[in-house]
Amino acid sequence: MKVKLGGEIKNYPAVWLKDDVVKFIDQRALPHEFTIFEARSYQDVAEAINTMIVRGAPAIGVAAAYGMALAARQPDASLESASEVLFATRPTAYDLDFALNYMKDACGTESVSAEKAAEAARSYADKIIERCKKIGENGEGLIKDGMNILTHCNAGALATVEYGTALAPMRLAAGKGKKFFVYVDETRPRLQGAKLTAWELNNEDIPCAVIADNAAGYYMKNKDIDIVITGADRIAALGDAANKIGTYEKAVLAKENGIPFYIAAPVSTFDADIQKGEDIPIENRDPEEVLELDGRKITPEGVDAKNPAFDVTPAKYIEGFITEIGILKPDQLKDTIFSKKISF
Amino acid sequence: MKVKLGGEIKNYPAVWLKDDVVKFIDQRALPHEFTIFEARSYQDVAEAINTMIVRGAPAIGVAAAYGMALAARQPDASLESASEVLFATRPTAYDLDFALNYMKDACGTESVSAEKAAEAARSYADKIIERCKKIGENGEGLIKDGMNILTHCNAGALATVEYGTALAPMRLAAGKGKKFFVYVDETRPRLQGAKLTAWELNNEDIPCAVIADNAAGYYMKNKDIDIVITGADRIAALGDAANKIGTYEKAVLAKENGIPFYIAAPVSTFDADIQKGEDIPIENRDPEEVLELDGRKITPEGVDAKNPAFDVTPAKYIEGFITEIGILKPDQLKDTIFSKKISF
Numbered sequence: 001m002k003v004k005l006g007g008e009i010k011n012y013p014a015v016w017l018k019d020d021v022v023k024f025i026d027q028r029a030l031p032h033e034f035t036i037f038e039a040r041s042y043q044d045v046a047e048a049i050n051t052m053i054v055r056g057a058p059a060i061g062v063a064a065a066y067g068m069a070l071a072a073r074q075p076d077a078s079l080e081s082a083s084e085v086l087f088a089t090r091p092t093a094y095d096l097d098f099a100l101n102y103m104k105d106a107c108g109t110e111s112v113s114a115e116k117a118a119e120a121a122r123s124y125a126d127k128i129i130e131r132c133k134k135i136g137e138n139g140e141g142l143i144k145d146g147m148n149i150l151t152h153c154n155a156g157a158l159a160t161v162e163y164g165t166a167l168a169p170m171r172l173a174a175g176k177g178k179k180f181f182v183y184v185d186e187t188r189p190r191l192q193g194a195k196l197t198a199w200e201l202n203n204e205d206i207p208c209a210v211i212a213d214n215a216a217g218y219y220m221k222n223k224d225i226d227i228v229i230t231g232a233d234r235i236a237a238l239g240d241a242a243n244k245i246g247t248y249e250k251a252v253l254a255k256e257n258g259i260p261f262y263i264a265a266p267v268s269t270f271d272a273d274i275q276k277g278e279d280i281p282i283e284n285r286d287p288e289e290v291l292e293l294d295g296r297k298i299t300p301e302g303v304d305a306k307n308p309a310f311d312v313t314p315a316k317y318i319e320g321f322i323t324e325i326g327i328l329k330p331d332q333l334k335d336t337i338f339s340k341k342i343s344f
Numbered sequence: 345m346k347v348k349l350g351g352e353i354k355n356y357p358a359v360w361l362k363d364d365v366v367k368f369i370d371q372r373a374l375p376h377e378f379t380i381f382e383a384r385s386y387q388d389v390a391e392a393i394n395t396m397i398v399r400g401a402p403a404i405g406v407a408a409a410y411g412m413a414l415a416a417r418q419p420d421a422s423l424e425s426a427s428e429v430l431f432a433t434r435p436t437a438y439d440l441d442f443a444l445n446y447m448k449d450a451c452g453t454e455s456v457s458a459e460k461a462a463e464a465a466r467s468y469a470d471k472i473i474e475r476c477k478k479i480g481e482n483g484e485g486l487i488k489d490g491m492n493i494l495t496h497c498n499a500g501a502l503a504t505v506e507y508g509t510a511l512a513p514m515r516l517a518a519g520k521g522k523k524f525f526v527y528v529d530e531t532r533p534r535l536q537g538a539k540l541t542a543w544e545l546n547n548e549d550i551p552c553a554v555i556a557d558n559a560a561g562y563y564m565k566n567k568d569i570d571i572v573i574t575g576a577d578r579i580a581a582l583g584d585a586a587n588k589i590g591t592y593e594k595a596v597l598a599k600e601n602g603i604p605f606y607i608a609a610p611v612s613t614f615d616a617d618i619q620k621g622e623d624i625p626i627e628n629r630d631p632e633e634v635l636e637l638d639g640r641k642i643t644p645e646g647v648d649a650k651n652p653a654f655d656v657t658p659a660k661y662i663e664g665f666i667t668e669i670g671i672l673k674p675d676q677l678k679d680t681i682f683s684k685k686i687s688f
Contacts, residue, residue: 290554300374301375
């Protein structure tokens with residue numbers, strides 16, 4: 001992704017493997033500081049996922065794959081135990097399961113060489129990048145000149161290594177010279193929209209404005225928004241989709257106002273083993289994320305908070321899924337993405 | 345309202361007139377500091393409204409009435425010019441128009457004694473307090489033991505001098521020993537829920553939790569919320585209601601999930617001269633309120649924000665209005681609140 005640094009434009013992926021170190025853009029420090037976190041063990045990678053140095057389902061998957069590559073170098077580690085530790089970091093993103101299974105399949109149950117594990121992890125990352133680019137190509141046609149788009153949270157390159165899921169069609173449309181405007185939900189409590197999506201769009205010179213999450217409905221009702229595109233963390237077989245808390249609200253409001261609501265995601269986010277949204281595990285995070293903002297207490301002493309990190313948008317609110325194999329209606333998932341004919 | 349200060353419980357109104365000074369709990373400093381702002385002229389009162397030292401439609405109305413009382417003491421001021429300055433502070437709250445008209449009617453067009461003007465302003469404040477108490481009595485029956493209530497922004501004593509509008513039924517239900525729980529939307533960008541409503545409920549020992557605005561839909565869909573009650577800033581003749589940005593989102597989500605959505609407001613918030621919500625003036629506030637939080641920049645340099653302060657909830661989403669004359673359906677407003685038979 002483009003990163004404007006001191007007047008220059010550089011290119012960075014969100015996460016990459018360099019020799020025996022996994023490097024991450026530290027997403028906790030953005031947009032004010034651009035720093036690189038270095039993980040030298042699968043435990044470091046688990047910490048990076050846990051503390052949200054890296055977040056976003058596809059990027060979590062890639063980070064986990066690289067973590068497995070590091071484990072293959074660690075004399076005291078087994079792929080099995082590394083997989084367990086990495087799997088336990090966050091419950092909602094299906095890409096994490098998917099990537100760990102990919103790595104276990106690629107590396108086998110016998111001891112694997114560090115080179116082979118690194119090659120498998122790099123291959124996983126390359127496939128995710130390629131699939132996100134394809135999502136961009138497949139979704140780009142939805143974006144017309146003059147459109148106003150709403151997005152929630154960050155489903156950009158930071159969340160997927162490169163291109164993004166929801167932001168991939170925008171990057172490709174901008175690359176073709178299309179003019180459009182993006183309303184960015186700030187996405188409390190962690191402000192991934194205000195901090196990360198705004199940073200990515202600004203680096204790409206795509207016009208945007210941050211809005212309070214509360215204002216999205218206002219703009220939808222005023223017909224100021226033409227299309228909503230978000231990412232997802234896990235999509236069930238019937239098309240119900242878990243994504244960042246607040247996504248469900250936007251989907252209901254989009255439906256109510258006749259605005260098409262799309263979810264962009266690669267095959268690694270689709271969980272064939274879960275039928276319905278109700279069965280997707282939802283992470284509850286530390287209430288301090290709500291009680292504080294950037295480490296500053298905003299609520300009175302003695303007041304509690306609740307902090308579900310994700311919600312589930314039922315399939316009936318979803319106009320389509322923008323995937324690497326095309327744009328699919330929820331009822332088309334069964335015979336396409338979930339038909340098991342897609343090799344990864 | 346009850347205020348816990350250094351281990352003691354004291355009683356304060358949100359705004360009051362003491363001799364020739366209007367005193368306000370400075371709502372910008374809550375919940376961390378409890379300070380009193382003193383206004384010694386109508387210009388000071390206008391500043392207090394402008395800078396949101398005081399906010400909430402009924403409290404803005406009372407502040408304006410007190411501002412007129414100060415103007416009657418100021419040798420260089422006329423009620424007419426004071427009224428113009430106060431009226432120009434904020435566009436959406438109808439209580440401001442209502443209170444200024446009340447004061448002009450009470451004081452006449454001729455020069456009025458400072459005593460008479462102060463008496464009229466105190467009478468206006470007393471009537472608002474009495475009406476809010478009545479709103480509490482009329483709405484209290486909606487709250488059943490074991491219920492979970494959602495509220496948005498602050499429609500408490502801070503917004504109305506005493507009792508509140510949305511919070512009045514909760515105060516009275518708690519006073520009767522009913523047990524219930526309140527989900528408090530934090531209400532970005534200015535966090536009136538997290539800062540003010542949580543502070544009021546905590547002072548009253550009413551159990552509550554602050555949630556990100558994004559999480560309200562999650563709890564509604566999970567059937568964790570039984571009723572939604574908010575205040576309003578202006579209600580049009582057909583029952584469309586302007587309130588803090590995000591209220592529309594909650595109303596649509598409540599409807600979608602079969603949860604009754606109520607607005608609590610006194611007659612001073614109902615504007616007979618405006619038929620439909622589209623005609624209610626909506627204030628756009630400084631984008632910095634979104635770009636910063638408590639003075640700290642959260643977004644990247646060079647990124648813009650949009651900041652509408654209110655939205656309009658169409659009557660079709662509103663189960664009823666909790667008023668001082670009873671709970672009214674939107675289609676009952678015409679023959680009740682708007683029949684002009686209510687003297688204030």
